[in-house]
Amino acid sequence: MEMKPLTRVILGLVCLLVAIWLVAPTLVVVPMSFNENKSLAFPPQGFSWQWYQNFATNPDWSSSFLNSLKVASLVAVLATVLGTLAAFGLDRMKARPANLLRMLMLTPMVVPGVVLAIGIYAVYLDAQLVGTLTGFVLAHTILALPFVLIAVSANLEVFDRRLETAAASLGAGALTTFRTVTLPLILPGILSGLLFAFATSFDEIVVSLFITNPYLKTLPVQIFSSITRDADPTVAAVGTILLFATTLLIGGGMLLLGRERKGRL
Amino acid sequence: MNPRAQNRGAAIDLDTVSKAYGSFKALDGVSLRIEPGEFMTLLGPSGSGKTTTLNVIAGFTDVTSGKLLVGGNSVVGVPAHKRNIGVVFQHYALFPHMTVGRNVAYPLTLRGIKPDERKARVARALDMVKMGDFAHRYPSELSGGQQQRVALARAIVFDPPLLLMDEPLGALDKKLREWLQLEIKRIHRELGTTFVYVTHDQEEALVLSDRIAVFNRGRIEQVGTGRQLYDEPATLFVGRFIGDSTVLRGKARSDGTSTALTVAGETVSAPRRLNGETSPVMLLRPEKLAIRRPGQDATGTNRLSGTIAEAIYLGSGSKYEVKLADASTAIVRWPLAGESFGLGDKVELCFDGADAKLLPDDSTADTTLT
Numbered sequence: 303m304e305m306k307p308l309t310r311v312i313l314g315l316v317c318l319l320v321a322i323w324l325v326a327p328t329l330v331v332v333p334m335s336f337n338e339n340k341s342l343a344f345p346p347q348g349f350s351w352q353w354y355q356n357f358a359t360n361p362d363w364s365s366s367f368l369n370s371l372k373v374a375s376l377v378a379v380l381a382t383v384l385g386t387l388a389a390f391g392l393d394r395m396k397a398r399p400a401n402l403l404r405m406l407m408l409t410p411m412v413v414p415g416v417v418l419a420i421g422i423y424a425v426y427l428d429a430q431l432v433g434t435l436t437g438f439v440l441a442h443t444i445l446a447l448p449f450v451l452i453a454v455s456a457n458l459e460v461f462d463r464r465l466e467t468a469a470a471s472l473g474a475g476a477l478t479t480f481r482t483v484t485l486p487l488i489l490p491g492i493l494s495g496l497l498f499a500f501a502t503s504f505d506e507i508v509v510s511l512f513i514t515n516p517y518l519k520t521l522p523v524q525i526f527s528s529i530t531r532d533a534d535p536t537v538a539a540v541g542t543i544l545l546f547a548t549t550l551l552i553g554g555g556m557l558l559l560g561r562e563r564k565g566r567l
Numbered sequence: 568m569n570p571r572a573q574n575r576g577a578a579i580d581l582d583t584v585s586k587a588y589g590s591f592k593a594l595d596g597v598s599l600r601i602e603p604g605e606f607m608t609l610l611g612p613s614g615s616g617k618t619t620t621l622n623v624i625a626g627f628t629d630v631t632s633g634k635l636l637v638g639g640n641s642v643v644g645v646p647a648h649k650r651n652i653g654v655v656f657q658h659y660a661l662f663p664h665m666t667v668g669r670n671v672a673y674p675l676t677l678r679g680i681k682p683d684e685r686k687a688r689v690a691r692a693l694d695m696v697k698m699g700d701f702a703h704r705y706p707s708e709l710s711g712g713q714q715q716r717v718a719l720a721r722a723i724v725f726d727p728p729l730l731l732m733d734e735p736l737g738a739l740d741k742k743l744r745e746w747l748q749l750e751i752k753r754i755h756r757e758l759g760t761t762f763v764y765v766t767h768d769q770e771e772a773l774v775l776s777d778r779i780a781v782f783n784r785g786r787i788e789q790v791g792t793g794r795q796l797y798d799e800p801a802t803l804f805v806g807r808f809i810g811d812s813t814v815l816r817g818k819a820r821s822d823g824t825s826t827a828l829t830v831a832g833e834t835v836s837a838p839r840r841l842n843g844e845t846s847p848v849m850l851l852r853p854e855k856l857a858i859r860r861p862g863q864d865a866t867g868t869n870r871l872s873g874t875i876a877e878a879i880y881l882g883s884g885s886k887y888e889v890k891l892a893d894a895s896t897a898i899v900r901w902p903l904a905g906e907s908f909g910l911g912d913k914v915e916l917c918f919d920g921a922d923a924k925l926l927p928d929d930s931t932a933d934t935t936l937t
Contacts, residue, residue, distance in 0.1 A: 462658075462660075464656065464658060464660050465660055465662060467627055467647075467656075467660070468654070468656060468660035468662075469648075469662075469673075470626075470627075470646070470647040470648045471625060471627075471647055471648070471652065471653070471654035471722075472648075472673055472674040472677065472721065472722075472725070473648050473649075473651065473674050473677040473678060473725070474648055474673075474677055475646075475648050478677065479648075482673075483662055486664045487662075487663070487664055
C-alpha cells in the first residue's frame with residue numbers, strides 16, 4: 303500500500319525518537335570518557351585521553367579486565383558444551399520429560415538474580431569458592447547455560463533429522479554423521495549460544511558482587527566499586543571500549559553469517 | 568533381464584519378517600525373494616507395510632522376528648551405515664550445506680576413495696542422471712526433480728548392489744514423474760543393480776517393475792508381474808488395487824462345473840467351480856465388458872441391466888460407469904468406434920463367463936482402499 307507523505311514523515315519521526323531513546327544512554331558514555339576533569343559530568347569539559355591511559359596502566363582496571371576475559375571465555379566454552387549436549391538430549395527425549403527438564407534448566411533466567419546470588423554465596427562460603435576463578439566460572443555457567451540451550455534448541459527444531467538417516471544410508475556412522483552433517487547445520491545456533499554465554503558472563507554483576515573478594519574482581523565489579531567510591535571517568539572509558547568491541551564483534555558476525563547465507567541461496 | 572545383473576545386483580530374502588509396535592503389527596510374517604538385478608516394486612495403500620519393509624531392508628528399522636538376507640548374508644542387527652545399500656528418499660534428503668558435487672562425493676569420501684577417482688565417479692554419476700552441469704550449485708538452487716536426480720546420483724555413486732527407493736517421485740508433478748520413471752528404468756537397465764521401489768501408485772508400479780509385491784495390512788497379498796496381477800489376481804484386494812474393476816456380489820450356487828451368481832434378480836455364471844469359498848465375488852476387467860441397448864442381440868453368455876451413470880472421454884476410447892440393479896457400479900472401457908451412450912441410458916452389460924474371476928470376498932478391501 304502506498305503511504306501518504308505526511309504519514310511517512312510522522313512514522314519516520316517516531317522511529318527516530320525510539321531509536322534515540324534506546325541508544326542515547328549508551329552514547330552519552332562516549333563524550334564523558336574524554337573529560338578533562340575527574341568528574342562524570344555531562345556535557346564533559348575539555349578533551350583528554352588520560353582515562354584510557356589510566357585503564358591500560360592502573361592494575362586495578364587491567365587485572366579486572368583480564369579476569370573478566372578469562373572467566374567469560376571459560377564460561378563460554380563450558381556453557382556451550384553443556385548447553386549443546388543438553389539441547390541434543392532434550393531434542394531426542396520423549397516430549398513430556400524433556401519439557402520438564404527444559405523448564406528446570408531455564409529457571410536461572412526467571413529466578414531473580416539476587417535470590418540466586420544469595421544461594422550461591424551461602425554455598426560458596428562453605429565450599430571456599432568465594433573469590434576464586436572456579437567459583438566465578440561455575441556461577442556464571444549456571445546463568446549462561448539457558449542462553450545456549452535456547453539457541454541450540456531453536457536450531458535443532460528446524461534441523462531435518464532425516465538427513466541423519468540419509469547419511470547413515472551412505473555409510474556414515476553416528477559420530478561421522480554428527481561431525482559432517484548435524485554439526486555444520488546447527489553451528490549458527492552453537493555460535494550464537496557461545497556469544498550469548500560470553501556476554502552473559504562478561505557483564506554479570508549481581509552474583510559477581512556477592513562472590514567477589516579483593517583478590518579476584520571482574521570488570522563489572524570494578525566499575526561498580528569505582529563508581530560508588532569516586533566519580534572516576536575511567537568507567538566511561540571502559541564503557542566506550544566495550545561499546546566499540548561489542549559493535550565490532552556482533553557486526554562482524556552478522557556480516558559473516560550474511561555472506562554465508564548469500565552463498566547458499 | 569540385463570546380463571550384467573547377475574554380477575552386480577544382490578538378492579534379497581525376507582523370511583517371515585515381522586515388525587510390531589506394541590500390539591500393532593506393521594509387518595506380519597512377510598516372506599519375499601527378490602532376484603539379483605530385479606526391479607521389484609512394493610505396492611500398497613499407506614500403512615500397508617511397504618515402507619516398513621523398505622526400512623527393514625535399509626536397516627533403519629529393526630525386525631521383531633524373522634530372517635533377512637542381502638546377497639546371501641544375514642543383515643539382522645547390522646547397522647544401516649554398514650549395509651552398503653543405496654537409498655533414495657521421497658524428501659530428497661540432500662545435505663543443504665554442501666554443493667551438489669560434494670553431496671554426491673560424500674559416500675565416496677567416507678569410503679576413502681582418492682580425490683582423482685572420486686572426481687571421476689562423481690562426474691559419471693551426475694552424467695548418468697543428466698545433472699553434470701550442476702556440480703557447483705547448492706540443493707536450494709535446484710527444482711524438486713533436479714534435487715531428486717542428484718539424490719539418485721548420490722545413492723548409486725558408490726556402486727551399491729542394491730538400491731532402495733521410497734516413493735521418490737511422490738512430491739513431483741505428473742509430467743515430470745512420468746519422465747523420471749523412464750529415466751529410472753533406463754538407469755536400472757544400465758546399472759544392473761537390484762532395485763526395490765516403494766509406491767502407492769499402481770500405474771507407476773506397472774510402468775517400472777519386473778515384479779510387484781502387493782501389500783495390505785502388513786502382509787503380502789500377491790507377488791507377480793504386472794500382467795499376472797492384472798489378469799490373475801489372487802485376492803479381491805489385488806484385483807481392485809491394480810487397474811479398474813467391476814465387482815459383482817450376490818447369492819452363489821455351484822453345480823460342480825460352473826458357478827452361478829444372482830445379482831439383484833439377474834443370474835450370471837462362470838465356468839469354474841468354487842474352491843470352498845462361502846461367498847465368492849466375480850471380478851471383471853473393464854475391457855471384458857460390452858455395452859448393448861436392451862433387447863439387442865448380445866454376445867457373451869451373461870447379461871446384467873443397468874443405467875449409464877458417468878461417461879468419460881479418454882481420447883483413446885471411452886470409460887463408462889454403469890449403475891447396476893443392486894446399486895453397485897460397473898466400469899467399462901469402450902472403443903470410440905462402438906456405439907456411444909448418454910447419461911441415464913438404459914443398457915445391458917454382456918460378458919463371457921470365462922473372463923470373470925471368482926474370488927473370495929474379503930470385505931476388508933473396501934475399508935483399506937483409498
